[in-house]
Amino acid sequence: MDADDQASAAATRDRRFRELVAAVVHGAGVLPVAVRESLVVGTAPPDDLAGLVAKVAGGGLAVTDDDVATLRAAGYSEDAVFECVVAVAVAAGGSRLRAVERLLAEPS
Amino acid sequence: MIRLRSIRRGRGVAARVMGPVLGVLYGGSVPGFVQVLMFRPAFFGKPLGRYADAVLRGPGRWTVGERELFGATVSAANVCSYCIGVHARIAADCLGDPVVDALVHRTAEPPDGTGSALPAMAEFLRRLSRDPDALTAADLAPLRAVGIGDDAVREAAHAAALLEICNRVASALGVEGMGPQGNARAAAMLLRRGYDL
Numbered sequence: 001m002d003a004d005d006q007a008s009a010a011a012t013r014d015r016r017f018r019e020l021v022a023a024v025v026h027g028a029g030v031l032p033v034a035v036r037e038s039l040v041v042g043t044a045p046p047d048d049l050a051g052l053v054a055k056v057a058g059g060g061l062a063v064t065d066d067d068v069a070t071l072r073a074a075g076y077s078e079d080a081v082f083e084c085v086v087a088v089a090v091a092a093g094g095s096r097l098r099a100v101e102r103l104l105a106e107p108s
Numbered sequence: 109m110i111r112l113r114s115i116r117r118g119r120g121v122a123a124r125v126m127g128p129v130l131g132v133l134y135g136g137s138v139p140g141f142v143q144v145l146m147f148r149p150a151f152f153g154k155p156l157g158r159y160a161d162a163v164l165r166g167p168g169r170w171t172v173g174e175r176e177l178f179g180a181t182v183s184a185a186n187v188c189s190y191c192i193g194v195h196a197r198i199a200a201d202c203l204g205d206p207v208v209d210a211l212v213h214r215t216a217e218p219p220d221g222t223g224s225a226l227p228a229m230a231e232f233l234r235r236l237s238r239d240p241d242a243l244t245a246a247d248l249a250p251l252r253a254v255g256i257g258d259d260a261v262r263e264a265a266h267a268a269a270l271l272e273i274c275n276r277v278a279s280a281l282g283v284e285g286m287g288p289q290g291n292a293r294a295a296a297m298l299l300r301r302g303y304d305l
Contacts, residue, residue, distance in 0.1 A: 001167050009167040010259060013266045016159040023155040052280075059186045060279030068111050078114045079148070082281075086152050089276035093269035099240035100265040104258050106245035 017097070024083075024090050031083045039087035042095065048074050049084055056088040110140055111282040115147045123147070133301070135293040140283035141190055141274070156273070160303035163266045170263055173202025174226060178267040180212045181230045185237040188275035189285030195271070197295035224254040233268045
């Protein structure tokens with residue numbers, strides 16, 4: 001594979017990640033776009049989502065049925081819970097990509 | 109069991125039409141994570157599948173097996189049983205069980221002929237998974253010492269980012285790991301058809 005093909009493949013990977021982020025933030029959903037955007041960029045979530053956000057950011061294993069039940073009792077739909085989980089997961093992926101770019105930009 | 113009833117029950121055309129089709133393609137029942145992907149596909153499943161296909165199947169410096177091994181390595185770091193099972197199986201189908209045992213499960217020494225680049229990259233991705241903000245440029249030195257260029261690091265980082273996403277979604281939503289037969293069926297399906305379904 002030549003250099004042009006490599007560059008094209010790299011551009012496709014970057015673009016597909018941006019498209020995923022765009023779908024999660026701006027696609028049809030029940031959580032407000034501003035909330036989804038804050039979850040994807042990792043800024044402070046709404047208070048009642050903070051517990052779930054922390055557990056998903058930490059890997060997701062700590063999430064329990066009770067976490068979902070608590071949010072459902074607070075008025076969040078299952079769609080809202082799903083959107084929250086996905087947005088925080090995408091944030092974790094983005095943070096790894098940014099960390100690598102930061103390292104590569106540092107003097108060796 | 110998947111925590112959200114809406115996902116278990118499925119919704120829309122994707123669940124009604126694609127569910128049975130995918131059940132056949134996967135050789136029986138639809139894996140839990142695939143149920144998640146079919147739930148609101150425009151929001152998550154479709155763009156994730158397109159991203160996964162570009163990262164794990166598109167042209168690249170690393171082979172398909174090596175990229176799948178990176179995904180399995182990250183999944184092991186995050187203790188995601190579903191993703192470990194599937195991606196380790198694909199990596200083993202491509203690279204052999206001894207390489208996966210050494211670099212993903214860490215139960216053996218790398219076999220002769222593994223080379224130095226794959227272990228170095230896998231170790232970097234484990235650190236990246238654990239604490240991305242703690243890494244410094246010094247963490248790149250072992251990669252550069254074995255000839256891994258910046259673009260190859262970026263490519264591997266995408267495989268890691270993809271699985272950081274999938275691991276969290278699977279674990280948070282309660283997707284359970286499959287047994288050896290289910291992993292083998294899923295691996296065969298994903299090697300044959302890719303991720304952009």
